[in-house]
Amino acid sequence: MCQSADPRDKRLRPSIYVETERGSILVDTSPDLRQQALTFGITRVDAILFTHSHADHILGLDEIRRFNAMQDGPIPCYAAADVWASIRRTFYYAFDGVPRKGGGIPKIDAHVIDGPFTVVGVRVIPVPLWHGDTPIVGFRFGRFAYLTDCSGLPDESWPLVAGVDTLVIDALRDTKHPTHFNVEEAVETARSIGAERTYLTHLTHRLGHARLAADLPEGVEPAFDGLAIHIEE
Ligand SMILES: [Zn+2]
Ligand SMILES: [Zn+2]
Numbered sequence: 109m110c111q112s113a114d115p116r117d118k119r120l121r122p123s124i125y126v127e128t129e130r131g132s133i134l135v136d137t138s139p140d141l142r143q144q145a146l147t148f149g150i151t152r153v154d155a156i157l158f159t160h161s162h163a164d165h166i167l168g169l170d171e172i173r174r175f176n177a178m179q180d181g182p183i184p185c186y187a188a189a190d191v192w193a194s195i196r197r198t199f200y201y202a203f204d205g206v207p208r209k210g211g212g213i214p215k216i217d218a219h220v221i222d223g224p225f226t227v228v229g230v231r232v233i234p235v236p237l238w239h240g241d242t243p244i245v246g247f248r249f250g251r252f253a254y255l256t257d258c259s260g261l262p263d264e265s266w267p268l269v270a271g272v273d274t275l276v277i278d279a280l281r282d283t284k285h286p287t288h289f290n291v292e293e294a295v296e297t298a299r300s301i302g303a304e305r306t307y308l309t310h311l312t313h314r315l316g317h318a319r320l321a322a323d324l325p326e327g328v329e330p331a332f333d334g335l336a337i338h339i340e341e
Contacts, residue, residue: 116317116332120144121164122256122310124276125153126249128341131228133157135247135254141168148334152179155227158187159256160244161194169199172214182215184227188234188245189220221245235268237261240287248272252339253301256310259287261297269301274339276331279308281315291320295328307331 110117121138131154138144145151153175159165172183187195196203202214219225224233233248238260246255253272255261261269269275279294288310289297298306306328311320320330 110313112316114317116330118333119311120333121168123165123168124254125150126230128228128230130230131155133228133230133232133249135159136165136256137168137171138164139167141171142174144333145171145174153183156183156185157221157227157232157247158185158191158195159246159254160239160242161187161191161198162257165257166191166195166198169195169202169216170214172216173212176215182217184217184219186219186221186225186227186232189222192218192220233268235261235265237265242287250339250341252276252337253303257288259285259289259293266300272301273304274337275301275303275306276309276337277306278310279315280310281312291315291324295325298328303327305329305337307335307337 120140120143123136123138123144126133132152133155134153135157136159137156175183202216221234224231230249234245235248235253235255237244237246237255237258239257240259244257246253248268251272252274253269255277258278275298277294277298278289279291280288282291284290294308304327309331311330317330317332
């Protein structure tokens, strides 16, 4: 059980919300989506992007029904073809076309990611990542990049993150892990990318915020739930 008194150590599953003047983009639908939306006052989602199909990133998809109702329509969702295959299995009732009395179906307008695209006026660059042996994507928006759940960048991705000045990157724990960067690897990768500001995410219980923050080099900080970062367009 988490016994830390530091509110920054109370962590829900990984997701970010990108708010722009033209609309808002949610990256991943964590199993905590409902609680995250209520806690942080998220009342609108204009598009959803998926990084990969692990349970901690997709299991909240059913929660978009509330946004469907408030916005009166489906939400455009973007994922790679293999991620859609998993989502279609997990949330079969949203895709099988079987009419269900009383509704209860998330309304999803599915788009396949196969390169950069524009959504709510924002240019989105998918950044291929290695999550262990699994190819997944991070996303770049302008000079900001969100690289969660990764243990390596393939060669093709380095040009895609060139010029990123604000970075959020996976740093699971201190010790090595087969599918996630540890803190040292995340810091090293951030330095290679050359980001001015880096925030570490997907942190385990053992990485307490205060202790980790004190150990990190200049320009690198632990992220925390509710952290808001301003990005110049
Ligand atoms: Zn994962
Ligand atoms: Zn994850």
